[in-house]
Amino acid sequence: MNSNIIEKLHFINISTEEFSIFDWKPPGIFKSNVLDLNIVKENMATDIFFHIYKGNEKIVHIRKDNLIYTIGTSTEVQFQILEALLEKVHEEFHEIYDIKTIFSHSNVSTAIFKNFANNVDEIVSKLNELNLIQKVDVYCTVCQKTLPLFIKKSIMKSATSFPVPIVYNHQGHAIVCYIDQNFIVRGVELVNTTG
């Protein structure tokens, strides 16, 4: 699934409203993402994942507990994997740092978060072992192929009714997959989309 995800990741960023407090990039990548991060900051909704397509890159971001978490990858990586990764990053970041206390002091240097890069490296390299994602096979009647659909497991914990509809957007069309709480596909249909 994601054995080589590190090769596809472009960046992971944690920001406050004003500035970046943590920035992670794979070795050899130095591109600045400041323009993307400025766009992300304009979105004020909290606790909801947002997706952005941008040429050969996709970006996922979420605002949680007054911090903005953003991840960018190449387009092959499914959004659900990125959401799961960001959830894990958020969870660990909050475990390690008492953000409220840290930011209650003035003149906090972002250098104190520098070591978090080791945690991100570990999350990325051990993503398969963390058991955050479930793969299910879905048959697309348009492509006439069985396709792998990655679903983050936390969806089922927060779902209020089952089966959960998941829209799988691929190759210019979309299917809606109905997944029960045991990650069994209960139905797949081509769905009309607009936007």
Place this chain on the structure above:
Amino acid sequence: MAATVEKKYKFLRSHLIYFNISREDHTIFEWEPQNSNRSYILELNYIWKNVIEDVFFHIERNNEKFVYIKRDNLIFTISSANRIQFQTLEAFIEQIIDNFKETYDIEVIFSFDVSSNYFKSFNNNVEDLLINFYTLGVVKKVDILCKVCGKLLPLVIKTKIIDESKNFPVPIVYRHDGHAIICFIDKNFVLRGVKPVVVSG
């Protein structure tokens, strides 16, 4: 023309970027607004390689979107600015297909070696269709409340989707501003439910 229809027409007209009808890998008809001389050969090359009969495909690319479909060995492609909803573009293509087939007997024409100049006058049909599009009743607008945006949004639906559906309510996924909602529409175009939906891809 009623004022609202004229307003909608002007909006659609000003946001349409390109229209193309192709046969396998060559263009037989092209429409562009006046003073537009851009080439879309790269997009068309991609489309020609990735098309399946009778399914609408969508591409979003920077500030523009493309919709294309293959029908009866012809590939119909439309492009517009992002503000026009995909359902409007699909409905417009369907009108073009009907009109093109009514105007030209494709099978007979292509049994001869014809030049694409043959279809040049179809430009007038496209212009007429644009003017009359919102009087044809092929799209309907339904207002929906998106809980994520906290706003009432206009959802455009092709009437054909509802008219030809066997099961109700019909789910329609509305992707906007980086998230998506699934809207359930009944056969009277009444919204029966709406909720944020998980998206992958």
